[in-house]
Amino acid sequence: MVFHGSEFFPSLPDDCVCQHCHQILSKELNALTTHTGQCKDTPRPDTSHAYVCYKCSYHTQSLDRITDHIKKHIRDNHNRDNDNRDNDIKKHMRDKNYGCPYCPYTARIRSQVKNHMITKHSNVSRMKCEFCNFSTKLIPQLRFHMNHKHANIL
Known part of the structure; x- marks a missing residue:
């Protein structure tokens, strides 16, 4: 300047x-x-x-x-x-700044810890794919599965 x-x-x-x-x-x-x-x-x-x-x-x-x-x-x-x-x-x-309160798992992104807690430590019921054996506790994973594995059916 x-x-x-x-x-x-x-x-x-x-x-x-x-x-x-x-x-x-x-x-x-x-x-x-x-x-x-x-x-x-x-x-x-x-x-x-x-x-x-x-x-x-x-x-x-x-x-x-x-x-x-x-x-x-x-x-x-x-x-x-x-x-x-x-x-x-x-x-x-x-640095992995976010940690799971139930186990040693850590992540850089808070949403990764949230997903970890849902999949590993919660009683949330699994959602099942109506076309195959796939199941998950996470809605985004089910959507991804449906769009990639069964796109021709949808």
Whole structure:
């Protein structure tokens, strides 16, 4: 996003702290680059240290180079956040969050547990196919059976 010539990165962590002066820094790119050139606590042994990164030991004489360097930190943070979020979603999708109260059965989808409970733990009477020996406790299964096994009769 660009706001009046400055770039704002909402993905930058809240704990964006200068390693030299320990000041909490703004998330605005221009403010970060300005701080790298003006931080009073940053060691600057020679002119090659005109800009020193707030986060690592990188230093340069060029405002453009420090700006590009800071953008890399921001991208790294953004990518790490996205990777963690993606991993959390993948783990959640693998997790079986619903469990049967009567046995160790678990499932990812609540309706699967409901069907399990009906078929394994209930006294619901079985419904029988009128054309063959098939029977089930679940109406959707009976419908599926009828539509696929006896479609020519219906």
